[in-house]
Amino acid sequence: MSNFESAEVENAFASIKFTGERFNHGKIPVESLQELLRYRELILAAAVHEWEKDHPGQQAPAFVRELLELTLTKVKEGSALPVLERTSENDFDEFFQDGKNSVDQLFYAVCSGGITSESFPHWADSDYFWEFGDTLQPEEVLSIPAPAGSAIRVADINQVSRARYFAPLRKNVRVVKRRTQSFSFLMGKVTALDAQNRSFELTVSSGATLRGFFKSVNLTRELKNVLGDVASAPDIQILGRVRFDAGIPDRIHEATLVTTLDDPYTPSAARCGRIGELEDGWLDGTGRAISLNVLRLSSQVLSSMRATGIKPPRIFPSEDGGMSFEWATAEYVLTIDVEPTGELIAYQLLPGHANGDEIVYDTPEELASIFKTWKDFVGE
Amino acid sequence: MNSQVLKVGECAISAPSDELLFRQITPNIWVEADGVPASHAFGPKPADCGMPSYSRQSLVANAKDCFDWHNDNATSPSLGVWACTVTEVSAAQLVAIDDGGTVPPPTAPGHCFVDFRDLSKREERNRRAILFRYALARGQLHP
Numbered sequence: 001m002s003n004f005e006s007a008e009v010e011n012a013f014a015s016i017k018f019t020g021e022r023f024n025h026g027k028i029p030v031e032s033l034q035e036l037l038r039y040r041e042l043i044l045a046a047a048v049h050e051w052e053k054d055h056p057g058q059q060a061p062a063f064v065r066e067l068l069e070l071t072l073t074k075v076k077e078g079s080a081l082p083v084l085e086r087t088s089e090n091d092f093d094e095f096f097q098d099g100k101n102s103v104d105q106l107f108y109a110v111c112s113g114g115i116t117s118e119s120f121p122h123w124a125d126s127d128y129f130w131e132f133g134d135t136l137q138p139e140e141v142l143s144i145p146a147p148a149g150s151a152i153r154v155a156d157i158n159q160v161s162r163a164r165y166f167a168p169l170r171k172n173v174r175v176v177k178r179r180t181q182s183f184s185f186l187m188g189k190v191t192a193l194d195a196q197n198r199s200f201e202l203t204v205s206s207g208a209t210l211r212g213f214f215k216s217v218n219l220t221r222e223l224k225n226v227l228g229d230v231a232s233a234p235d236i237q238i239l240g241r242v243r244f245d246a247g248i249p250d251r252i253h254e255a256t257l258v259t260t261l262d263d264p265y266t267p268s269a270a271r272c273g274r275i276g277e278l279e280d281g282w283l284d285g286t287g288r289a290i291s292l293n294v295l296r297l298s299s300q301v302l303s304s305m306r307a308t309g310i311k312p313p314r315i316f317p318s319e320d321g322g323m324s325f326e327w328a329t330a331e332y333v334l335t336i337d338v339e340p341t342g343e344l345i346a347y348q349l350l351p352g353h354a355n356g357d358e359i360v361y362d363t364p365e366e367l368a369s370i371f372k373t374w375k376d377f378v379g380e
Numbered sequence: 381m382n383s384q385v386l387k388v389g390e391c392a393i394s395a396p397s398d399e400l401l402f403r404q405i406t407p408n409i410w411v412e413a414d415g416v417p418a419s420h421a422f423g424p425k426p427a428d429c430g431m432p433s434y435s436r437q438s439l440v441a442n443a444k445d446c447f448d449w450h451n452d453n454a455t456s457p458s459l460g461v462w463a464c465t466v467t468e469v470s471a472a473q474l475v476a477i478d479d480g481g482t483v484p485p486p487t488a489p490g491h492c493f494v495d496f497r498d499l500s501k502r503e504e505r506n507r508r509a510i511l512f513r514y515a516l517a518r519g520q521l522h523p
Contacts, residue, residue, distance in 0.1 A: 316418035330517035
């Protein structure tokens with residue numbers, strides 16, 4: 001449906017309007033036909049995105065592209081108003097319609113300054129979007145129908161709106177794309193601490209200083225113990241949620257565990273960080289990536305066991321996106337499973353027992369008592 | 381013990397014996413720095429549908445041949461061969477099933493599986509831990 005108030009285009013699949021002297025009398029310069037191709041490619045990208053949202057874990061079939069056959073059936077006079085019709089119907093119709101609506105909505109949001117670089121959809125991050133309208137000359141306008149219920153009927157794209165909205169947004173989207181975050185570990189020295197605001201500074205070996213934050217009150221004491229200047233502070237390892245800019249760490253969003261390099265738990269924390277980098281499909285094509293919540297809980301579990309002085313466990317990811325901490329010998333098998341749901345399950349197959357048993361815990365702190373019991377088997 | 385119906389060509393290895401059932405350990409993230417695997421490695425992976433693969437000692441020459449065959453043919457390389465006996469599988473209230481005649485080629489020599497089908501997560505955790513403890517008592521067989 002169109003917002004151009006024309007019965008002839010009311011039932012068209014799509015229509016965008018060119019306004020300007022070159023478009024008078026229903027003419028479209030050949031170079032401007034690229035805009036129609038870009039519009040089609042964006043609809044296709046949005047439709048594929050809609051399909052994949054409806055089919056988690058699957059990739060849209062390659063033939064979808066062939067199903068979106070658009071034909072220019074008419075160019076209305078006045079300003080050029082190309083009418084685009086679908087030439088056939090198929091099982092993807094609803095996705096193409098949703099895709100078209102998403103594209104129109106996105107142009108409206110951008111032209112009204114109503115979208116941030118963080119919320120910009122990845123399917124639109126292509127030259128088809130960023131170069132949309134670059135064939136326009138001064139005073140020419142390309143109008144896209146606005147979504148139903150919008151304050152305006154069309155989103156107007158011209159040289160001014162491209163300079164005001166598209167160019168800065170593109171720059172910011174690139175910065176956001178460059179930034180990634182993952183659960184990881186970093187080495188360095190704690191050179192500043194603000195206990196009240198739960199923030200600190202970590203100076204890394206390159207000499208760069210990263211700002212870091214933490215939530216757990218317990219970490220204040222641990223950070224204070226290792227605080228100093230670059231010359232005197234001990235080298236430490238911090239586990240937590242780290243932001244990277246172009247692959248280089250530039251902020252610690254949330255520190256969850258701090259260990260000195262001689263701490264027997266330092267390799268365990270590093271192993272947690274490496275497991276945190278696993279991607280979906282790590283187990284022969286299956287195996288879920290470990291969520292930030294599971295990783296956060298896992299560091300708290302490590303912190304809780306370290307406080308009891310029990311020997312560090314072996315650490316493994318589980319196929320469903322959980323994390324396992326295990327002590328096992330020919331005598332016993334003791335496991336803490338951090339489930340994807342956040343449940344903590346302590347399983348024990350004790351010496352001389354034919355079968356094991358398990359207890360479910362709600363918080364990592366509650367595990368302290370079982371660690372103290374297990375320490376009798378496992379040692380320090 | 382669960383009671384799955386066997387398919388044509390499958391045969392339960394029900395008589396207790398000291399025959400070893402070799403288990404290849406993959407992926408490498410399930411092997412810690414000291415070479416000891418996770419208890420998870422003795423149970424089924426999601427793709428196994430409750431039927432983790434083992435190999436019968438009576439039908440393969442030794443753990444090395446079993447390891448070499450796996451690494452020549454499987455997509456995930458093995459880091460080591462561990463094993464439980466048929467009696468130990470029974471002690472874990474599980475059944476080993478010889479399905480060598482039903483698996484499409486390339487079929488690992490002596491292929492069989494330990495039947496975890498229809499077990500709850502709790503039961504699965506317990507039974508694979510029991511197998512794991514037996515395997516740890518024996519140690520890594522190869523390399």
